[in-house]
Amino acid sequence: MLEFFAVAVLLLLTVILNARWILGIKVENALAAQISGHIHDGAKAFLSSEYKVMFPWIVVLFIVLALLTGYKSAIAFLAGALFSIAAGYIGMQIATLANVRTTEAARRGSGDALSVAFSAGSVMGMTVVAFGLLGLGLVVFVFGGFEKAGGIVSSFSLGASFVALFARVGGGIFTKAADVGADLVGKVEANIPEDDPRNPAVIADNVGDNVGDVAGMGADLYESYVGSIVACIVLALAEKNMVGLSFVLWAVSLGALSSWFTILLVRGISSRSHMEPANVFRMGSILVTLLAVGFVCLIPMWTGASWSYVVSTVAGMIVGIAIGFITDYYTMGAPIKEIAKASETGAATNILSGMAIAMQSTFLPVLLVGLATIVAYLSAGLFGIALAGVGMLCTLAYSLSVDAYGPVADNAGGIAEMAHFSPQVREVTDGLDALGNATAAMGKGFAIASAALTALALFAAFNSAVGIKALDVSDPKVLTGVMVGAASPFLFSSIVINAVSRTAFVIVKEVRRQFKEIPGLLSGQANPDYVVCVSISTSHALKNMVVPALLALILPLASYFLLGVEGVGGVLIGQTVSGFVMAVYMANAGGAWDNAKKLIEGGFLGGKGSEAHHAAVIGDTVGDPLKDTAGPSINILMKLSTVVSLILIPIFVQMGLPVLIDLFAK
């Protein structure tokens, strides 16, 4: 446990130094400061509304857990939720303060701006990891060590899942509704450019980047990070494998240490050298993996752990990196050119081409995760599968830093545009923004794969907890569970996409109203009311996430009462497998359409305003809610359903709650 605390303290100290450094940068442009203030306030307003909506749910779950599993689990649940909230709050706070400082730094060149934006991202990355380690360490420590920690760490993980649900689904609806709403009236009807300050929804759009891509992504990966560690702990405890447990603790801590070192190095290089920023990040990815592999290979020396654990862990690491590169290819490589070319014959062919490429892109990631599962299992059994998840996630502090850099750069570009900075500054921020899009796509691929692997690891823990020795898929209870589970990501996505459309429509109406009713708005003599758009997005996003949230919670529990434990197992595995494929499909489709559009905007096939561009814009709009709302939300669905089942189903079994099918079977 000590290693967790030590690394957490190291990371948090670095976070504080980084944050102080960022805040020390003076913002000279008053307009920019004002705009950034709007974004900052909007994001804070969203968070506080979110907390208010979350609060009664947390209370209810706290009571349910206290009654069913005892007060320790309930407190652990609360701790998991609070640490996740705190990590999200800090990360977003810094991100929304760093955006304008990145714009300021961009006056002095690309290197300076990159280093501010990456520092802000690294605050998120390191805080998430530090709070994961600290939180888990604390609940285990306070409640008397590992002997009886199984249920407690699971509840901690449930708290994290629960916050992730709100942050990712709510944030996802917010960000895309604001984006689509702003574009539909702004670009299409009023014919003003993106990020134009006259558009009343433009601040909401920029808030959305932070709410969705910083807080949402952070909570999602916090959940995966914690979940993968928890799955290892639960399995190690069930197998009374204390050497394995110690291996996991070390692997996680040394992975975080490798990330810390890489973050400092990348930051140093980015501000001083003249390397391409993309190459700096790529080099960082490879370095952090090599370091972590090196460290992990050393662990058997002092823990006496088997080499098979090293193999399982490294299998997860390799697959994590490989999926990043595959995503890179499908969302930025040769296929993008095909989609762009297909745009020449119209929107329909653009969309079909993107669909086909995204469908194809699912195969390799699935195959690789499958292979990693097998390698891990052959080496170290079910515990090995959980280790592969930890392997993929142990360098999260670095990879999340790179992810969270994106929205800061994106916002910096928006502020440069709105505050009328010089073209040179905008060129710098545009370059950083393009890189951010690239890292965002790779980050999504990583988030999905890690969510799938975490769900599988938690699923293994679930089987062990309910005492399922073999989950026979030719048993119709399991089979029906698998079928319904496989359909559930489709239902879930459908609800979420509709929520985006509905919310976007309300924003469209509000923007139209402001254009009509505020005199002098379009000519630039009056200011729009940004706050209304932010609060509309907030309230609708949060209202519309109740149904998907209930679905994720109720589906596995209802399956118990209909189909029994085996049915729940079926639902979980069906949901994870189908959710994994669908999430990759949606993320890559959206990423590919987005970049095909950008390729054309860069001058390919006629550039902006051409027929091909018009078609590509439609593809991009279709892809937006797929890649930024539905796809990422599926990550949460997979993990939340599994962790809820892991905690509650064993209790249902213990209480002997009735199962409908058993009544008929007799």
Add this chain to the structure above:
Amino acid sequence: MLEFFAVAVLLLLTVILNARWILGIKVENALAAQISGHIHDGAKAFLSSEYKVMFPWIVVLFIVLALLTGYKSAIAFLAGALFSIAAGYIGMQIATLANVRTTEAARRGSGDALSVAFSAGSVMGMTVVAFGLLGLGLVVFVFGGFEKAGGIVSSFSLGASFVALFARVGGGIFTKAADVGADLVGKVEANIPEDDPRNPAVIADNVGDNVGDVAGMGADLYESYVGSIVACIVLALAEKNMVGLSFVLWAVSLGALSSWFTILLVRGISSRSHMEPANVFRMGSILVTLLAVGFVCLIPMWTGASWSYVVSTVAGMIVGIAIGFITDYYTMGAPIKEIAKASETGAATNILSGMAIAMQSTFLPVLLVGLATIVAYLSAGLFGIALAGVGMLCTLAYSLSVDAYGPVADNAGGIAEMAHFSPQVREVTDGLDALGNATAAMGKGFAIASAALTALALFAAFNSAVGIKALDVSDPKVLTGVMVGAASPFLFSSIVINAVSRTAFVIVKEVRRQFKEIPGLLSGQANPDYVVCVSISTSHALKNMVVPALLALILPLASYFLLGVEGVGGVLIGQTVSGFVMAVYMANAGGAWDNAKKLIEGGFLGGKGSEAHHAAVIGDTVGDPLKDTAGPSINILMKLSTVVSLILIPIFVQMGLPVLIDLFAK
């Protein structure tokens, strides 16, 4: 067995009378006769090219089967292929002769035209069923009765699967490539209406309706029909359940008899009464189910079969009908209006709305098939699941007659347009065509559900054949199989959609060439070269289906060598479950977009030429290859992979062929 032969003879006699009656109708309009001749010749040309491509594959498989499983299986395989080919040939022959006669009959009113088109459809419906019964009956009879029929009937089913692969995938690529190709140049570039005789691809488009929706659909359902019966036979023989076997034979025969009676009644009513055609068909669906349920309830009286068999069979019937109505709702009910309204804000919102609705539409069908599986299993074990498949398909003769009516009516409308029939005639054919679209959507839902249930039944037979007692999905070999299997319909769809795009592009180039190089073509003074477009579609469709065909064959076999028997089981179940959901999604998305467009064309939200219409056309174009090529092709993928595994994997096991993972596991 005798009951099979008796019903088959009855159906075939009716087919002959029907066909003679249709051919007896005189075609008076010379231009119409000429156009119909083009379509007829084009369809025949496609079929003969298809046979040529198929031939070497059949020979290779024949030899492989002869070597591995003995000459009897090889001959049964050949018989399965030949009977399927014959059924497709006859059905398409009559359909392409009946189209122009439907147009002629439309002069005398809607009732007359309906009765010609439905008679033509019923030729397909009854031929498919009769040849299924006759073929299966013959191979069992000739090779010495049921005692040793297990492997033989499976091989018969493989023959049917194999032809279905070519007919459905090849036909699906053909029909949509021709359709999209014709529209892209005709409607969009040259600005001439659909079905305009000046468009060189217009005949290919009409040929496509027959090739895809008559021959392709027929072969698909022939395969499902045979497959569901074969699964029952294999399971009954494995369990030495001769009473069950006898129950199946009677259920199938009496279902066919019910269909025969309903077909005659519907034909009689359609020509004489003034009922709405849609209501006539709907009444027929309910009547045929009631009759079949009544008959099936009687079977225990003389076979001594258990009532549990009745329950399983009826569960399948009810789900079959229910899925039809669900499809009806999602592709023609209230959701269509939502999609149409979403078109007002452009193509992107139209597409997102259609996606969301189609995603939602997957849940109930999957749930219902799951419930039917459970009810059937609780009543009669694995054999019960196979019986549910037979229940759903035993009234196929009627439902396929309704399906196959659609393309005949569609063609009749095209001919009326091209041959300049009076507006009254076109009004009649338009009405019949609209009904055909409705029945086509329901038919697709039925085809998918029956394919899924057949695949599940064959999967049960596979488990029994390889001696899998429990397929443990928490075993990573199985799990990886499930994951890869679940991704395979995505990969398959991707390949097929790309094939459509590529082929359509070649047609576009050819049509452009003809418009440019043939003087007087656009002004109507010269005739286009229809034949070239047909032969381009044919050759490209057949060339492009080699890769998907190989994928369906190789994936399960390769999984054996990598993951062993359990891995194959995982692949099959992952593929079936994910394929089922994806196929419903794609079929309903396409159907919903299509009908949203038609709704707008009917005057809703501004009608033809409005902004909303423009957006809806894009959605429709995106949906076309999903609903008519990729979706239906997945039906084949599910069944073919399963039946190939059912035949070959037990032999691999017997031969002790090495499995990679076993080498490492030691």
